[in-house]
Amino acid sequence: MKYCPQCNQTFSYTSICCSTDSSPLIDYDIREYIDQTIDGKYLIKKFLGVGGMGVVFLAHHNEDVALKLLHPNLASDKEFVARFLREIKITSKINHPNAIKIIDFGYTNKQVYYVMEYIEGYTLADLIEQKGRINLEETANIIYQVCLVLENAHKQKIIHRDIKPTNILIQKNTENKQMIKVIDFGIAKAVATGEDSGSSSGGISSLRTSPGTIQGTVAYMSPEQCRCTTIDFRSDIYSLGIVVFQMLTGHHPYDALTAAEMAMHHLMSEPPKFNSFVDDIPKQVELVVERTLNKEPDLRFNSAKEFAEELEKAIGIQRYSILNQTNTPTKPSENQPSKATNYEPRKKTQNNEIIISSTSPYVKRSIAFLLLLLICFLIFIIKRIL
Numbered sequence: 001m002k003y004c005p006q007c008n009q010t011f012s013y014t015s016i017c018c019s020t021d022s023s024p025l026i027d028y029d030i031r032e033y034i035d036q037t038i039d040g041k042y043l044i045k046k047f048l049g050v051g052g053m054g055v056v057f058l059a060h061h062n063e064d065v066a067l068k069l070l071h072p073n074l075a076s077d078k079e080f081v082a083r084f085l086r087e088i089k090i091t092s093k094i095n096h097p098n099a100i101k102i103i104d105f106g107y108t109n110k111q112v113y114y115v116m117e118y119i120e121g122y123t124l125a126d127l128i129e130q131k132g133r134i135n136l137e138e139t140a141n142i143i144y145q146v147c148l149v150l151e152n153a154h155k156q157k158i159i160h161r162d163i164k165p166t167n168i169l170i171q172k173n174t175e176n177k178q179m180i181k182v183i184d185f186g187i188a189k190a191v192a193t194g195e196d197s198g199s200s201s202g203g204i205s206s207l208r209t210s211p212g213t214i215q216g217t218v219a220y221m222s223p224e225q226c227r228c229t230t231i232d233f234r235s236d237i238y239s240l241g242i243v244v245f246q247m248l249t250g251h252h253p254y255d256a257l258t259a260a261e262m263a264m265h266h267l268m269s270e271p272p273k274f275n276s277f278v279d280d281i282p283k284q285v286e287l288v289v290e291r292t293l294n295k296e297p298d299l300r301f302n303s304a305k306e307f308a309e310e311l312e313k314a315i316g317i318q319r320y321s322i323l324n325q326t327n328t329p330t331k332p333s334e335n336q337p338s339k340a341t342n343y344e345p346r347k348k349t350q351n352n353e354i355i356i357s358s359t360s361p362y363v364k365r366s367i368a369f370l371l372l373l374l375i376c377f378l379i380f381i382i383k384r385i386l
Helices: 078-092 124-131 136-155 234-249 259-268 283-292 304-315 361-385
Strands: 042-050 054-061 063-070 102-108 111-117 168-172 178-182
Touching (some): 042 063, 078 111, 136 168, 234 283, 234 304
Antiparallel strands (some): 054 063, 063 111, 102 111
16 A cells, blocks of 8 residues: 555555645655654654655754655665665765755664755745746746855766756745755765765656666756766756746646656757747747757756856846856866767857757767667567567
């Protein structure tokens, strides 16, 4: 039997998501933890959320905190425990006002947990659902703060890999201004040390995997994540571009019924124009977002800082002082291409629009990926017939 942590309904073991609120199901009743004390100090008060590897509760020890507890069925698995502890280690490296602060962690009585600061607020997904669309100025303010923490993480060679509206928390400060907190670096990858955490947000829109395979929420994954190839900080920029598209239009750029179909959109489909949904977004803003969604990482922005600057410039805001104090990840300029890449020269039309050559590595890889899917499908059909 499985349980929905949101509405507490029960479902058959083969079910994946709640039929009422689409929440990912878990195979234990989280109500058993309410009023329990973890590690002799953290009193569980109420349920906050669930992910691929654990459940988050509101707890209290001197103050209210958010406590993430590894799923019990995984706590006895050494591999999962190792990933969970790597999540703690990676997340604790991000010391930034716009990132959730790690307070404590522990492993006791087959319970693995870590404790974060508790933020009273709501997610960007809640804000989009409430408003339908976010105006240009508010979008710029939110994305600016997200880029601040991503710039800090990328400087430490840490890639988030699961940027999405539900991982962006919003709270109001004493001046009633929005303070953004980026959460859940749970599948973050420290590219410098090779540390890799293999969790994902659970549910039908996610692919749960082992290290070295697809990781992240499919609706916001970059093409290189879908191909299981090496990624860098520009993967986060692609994901953030999807988020901005959704904020400004009220729609995800791609419509898909399954995770596989969504992954194919990221690999093959060009994002729709803004005027397919709305007609009041300046062309300069659309061009900035289009660049973040380029299938080729080399054609995206070179850093989160550059993305934030160009987005605000297109909207008509100039506020670069804080971003300019940070160092950005180094990336070869157009005049000094990386020796590791073999992309063909960019072709341009008379209007200076960049065209990807049909013989570029991206097209070749995508065709090979499609052929592999076709072969697997044919093998499956043949086995069913025999």
